[in-house]
Amino acid sequence: MTFLLRRIAFYLAAFITAATINFFLPRLMPGDPIEIMFASAGSELSLENLNALKLTFGFIDAPLHEQYLAYLKSVFTGDLGRSIKYFPLPVSELLGRALVWTLGLVGTATIVSFSLGTILGIMAAWRRGKLFDSVVSLIAIFSSSVPAIVVSLILLFVFGYTLRWFPNGYAADPLLDPGLNWTYVSSVIYHGTLPMLTLVLVLTGGFAVTMRNNMINLLGEDYIVMGRAKGLSDSHVMLWYAARNALLPTVSSLAIAMGTVLGGSLIVEVVFNYPGLGNTLYQAILARDYPVIQGQLLIMTGAMLISNFVVDLSYLLLDPRLKKA
Amino acid sequence: MTLLKQLMSNRKAVVGLTLLILIILVAIFAPVLTEYSPVKRVGRPHQPPSWDHWLGTTRLGHDVFSRLVYGARVSLAVGFGAGLMITVVGTVLGIIAGYRGGVVDEVINFFTNMVLVVPNLPLLLVLAAFIGQASPLVIAIILGATSWAWGVRVTRAETLSIRQRDYIKSAEMLGEPAWRIMAFEIFPNLLSIVGINLIGSVIFAVIAEATLEFLGLGDPNTVSWGIMLFNAQNASALSVGAWWDLLSPCLALALLGLSLALLNFAIDEVANPRLRTGGMLKSWTRMVRLGEGKL
Numbered sequence: 125m126t127f128l129l130r131r132i133a134f135y136l137a138a139f140i141t142a143a144t145i146n147f148f149l150p151r152l153m154p155g156d157p158i159e160i161m162f163a164s165a166g167s168e169l170s171l172e173n174l175n176a177l178k179l180t181f182g183f184i185d186a187p188l189h190e191q192y193l194a195y196l197k198s199v200f201t202g203d204l205g206r207s208i209k210y211f212p213l214p215v216s217e218l219l220g221r222a223l224v225w226t227l228g229l230v231g232t233a234t235i236v237s238f239s240l241g242t243i244l245g246i247m248a249a250w251r252r253g254k255l256f257d258s259v260v261s262l263i264a265i266f267s268s269s270v271p272a273i274v275v276s277l278i279l280l281f282v283f284g285y286t287l288r289w290f291p292n293g294y295a296a297d298p299l300l301d302p303g304l305n306w307t308y309v310s311s312v313i314y315h316g317t318l319p320m321l322t323l324v325l326v327l328t329g330g331f332a333v334t335m336r337n338n339m340i341n342l343l344g345e346d347y348i349v350m351g352r353a354k355g356l357s358d359s360h361v362m363l364w365y366a367a368r369n370a371l372l373p374t375v376s377s378l379a380i381a382m383g384t385v386l387g388g389s390l391i392v393e394v395v396f397n398y399p400g401l402g403n404t405l406y407q408a409i410l411a412r413d414y415p416v417i418q419g420q421l422l423i424m425t426g427a428m429l430i431s432n433f434v435v436d437l438s439y440l441l442l443d444p445r446l447k448k449a
Numbered sequence: 450m451t452l453l454k455q456l457m458s459n460r461k462a463v464v465g466l467t468l469l470i471l472i473i474l475v476a477i478f479a480p481v482l483t484e485y486s487p488v489k490r491v492g493r494p495h496q497p498p499s500w501d502h503w504l505g506t507t508r509l510g511h512d513v514f515s516r517l518v519y520g521a522r523v524s525l526a527v528g529f530g531a532g533l534m535i536t537v538v539g540t541v542l543g544i545i546a547g548y549r550g551g552v553v554d555e556v557i558n559f560f561t562n563m564v565l566v567v568p569n570l571p572l573l574l575v576l577a578a579f580i581g582q583a584s585p586l587v588i589a590i591i592l593g594a595t596s597w598a599w600g601v602r603v604t605r606a607e608t609l610s611i612r613q614r615d616y617i618k619s620a621e622m623l624g625e626p627a628w629r630i631m632a633f634e635i636f637p638n639l640l641s642i643v644g645i646n647l648i649g650s651v652i653f654a655v656i657a658e659a660t661l662e663f664l665g666l667g668d669p670n671t672v673s674w675g676i677m678l679f680n681a682q683n684a685s686a687l688s689v690g691a692w693w694d695l696l697s698p699c700l701a702l703a704l705l706g707l708s709l710a711l712l713n714f715a716i717d718e719v720a721n722p723r724l725r726t727g728g729m730l731k732s733w734t735r736m737v738r739l740g741e742g743k744l
Binding site: 134135137138141142145146149150153265266268269270271273274277278280281284285292383386387390391394395405406409410412414417418420421424425428429432 | 562563565566567568569570571572574575576578579580652656659660663664665666678682687688690692695696699700702703706707709710711714
């Protein structure tokens with residue numbers, strides 16, 4: 125229990141740090157912070173609306189610490205301000221819509237690449253030093269040195285524009301009405317294939333190598349030797365003795381990978397014009413829509429912290445020693 | 450000296466280093482390699498590769514090859530500049546935290562973990578957005594200031610194990626000052642980790658710079674691979690069939706990444722001969738754990 129409480133306190137501190145960065149950044153820039161943030165809003169927004177927006181970001185006539193508290197208050201009440209580009213629309217709503225697509229994309233890609241990588245890793249460790257092992261490592265080297273931005277652009281060029289097997293953008297056919305019917309769902313799957321493939325290509329190698337090395341490190345342990353001595357089959361020892369225990373550090377590498385996954389999805393969404401957080405951010409950057417850009421950092425930090433927390437929880441389940449501690 | 454000699458007998462090191470030196474030479478001798486200015490209109494827009502324009506032209510009629518070779522300068526400068534900053538900060542903080550322990554360690558470790566859970570790329574984007582049209586120098590500084598946390602974690606962990614060794618104990622008994630122990634007893638034993646951290650950070654910085662510029666946060670007047678991607682994307686290079694405009698900087702980035710990654714594996718193999726058969730993989734895992742090499 126104390127383990128969980130300590131983690132939660134830490135995550136809270138991390139979230140406040142991100143909010144603090146958001147608060148101080150416009151104020152640290154040379155020039156008038158209000159001018160910087162709302163320059164493009166001046167002509168489009170009424171004075172009343174502009175004042176409400178300033179209030180959200182703590183631009184009140186008060187000392188700095190009171191401004192800071194006012195800003196934290198709006199953040200913790202879920203008020204991230206309003207988008208300047210799509211004015212009356214609240215940032216939380218804009219990003220909330222996009223978040224669904226990103227979570228779907230990132231979630232599926234993570235599950236697929238984690239499972240695939242883990243299986244490949246187990247098989248490579250099983251046949252270590254053999255051809256299969258070398259092939260897995262070769263794939264891993266290439267996927268490590270080629271960034272997501274390059275992989276996605278090449279996939280888009282080959283499968284989107286040249287072979288025309290997959291669409292070049294959007295999360296679903298824009299002519300269809302969203303709904304839980306097969307036509308719409310299949311369109312979502314069809315449109316999501318290339319973005320997901322990019323993420324899987326970039327991620328799988330890492331999981332495979334982590335799993336393989338964990339397995340190989342465990343093979344010298346006493347309980348493995350005992351399993352062998354008992355006359356258990358090779359596959360039984362591999363799967364039920366080595367793989368089970370090797371999974372633990374792999375799960376923690378999953379938490380670390382979340383930052384990479386979120387960053388990767390950001391690029392992939394821009395390249396494939398996918399309506400998730402990354403693409404929303406891209407549009408916001410082009411329009412200098414600062415409330416959206418700042419809200420993005422908070423939402424992404426939140427997503428990162430929640431996924432870390434889930435990993436903490438699964439750790440608690442996988443490693444009984446933590447419960448006693 | 451023996452380290453260098455060993456590196457030279459490692460095939461991966463030779464291939465990686467050759468590639469890297471080739472890219473560096475291309476960057477240095479850019480004016481010799483191409484007669485075209487990278488910023489002048491030298492042909493009709495979106496010409497396919499030809500004898501006159503080896504890699505075709507952009508929508509603005511710039512020569513792609515000349516932008517590519519001049520752009521290598523920026524990528525290398527940002528990569529090595531930011532990579533060096535990240536490594537110096539990470540190594541110094543990591544050694545201090547690991548050796549000093551106590552409150553100093555608690556504080557450094559807390560901030561490190563904090564930086565690790567705030568997602569790096571969105572943070573970079575917010576910073577760059579407020580600075581506006583960030584020049585390569587500014588991008589390098591932002592990268593250096595925000596990306597040191599992994600280096601601290603790895604260096605600290607290794608320092609913690611070295612601190613227990615006998616020769617450190619005896620140096621302490623002899624009354625050597627703490628800074629001397631950290632600089633001359635611990636640091637030399639971390640060289641392979643520092644090297645791997647440095648090269649991993651260079652890869653990270655090169656990719657991060659290209660990504661920020663691709664997203665439109667860079668200075669559009671810079672001649673760099675990221676700006677090339679940005680311009681090509683804005684000109685809808687793929688949908689009008691001008692693949693050379695977009696794929697040239699892509700391949701250049703992949704090649705630079707590959708050369709550095711190969712070097713990284715080689716350093717690890719030389720530093721830990723025990724790993725030699727599977728060493729490449731181990732260093733690769735470490736890179737992945739560092740969260741570097743891709744974004």
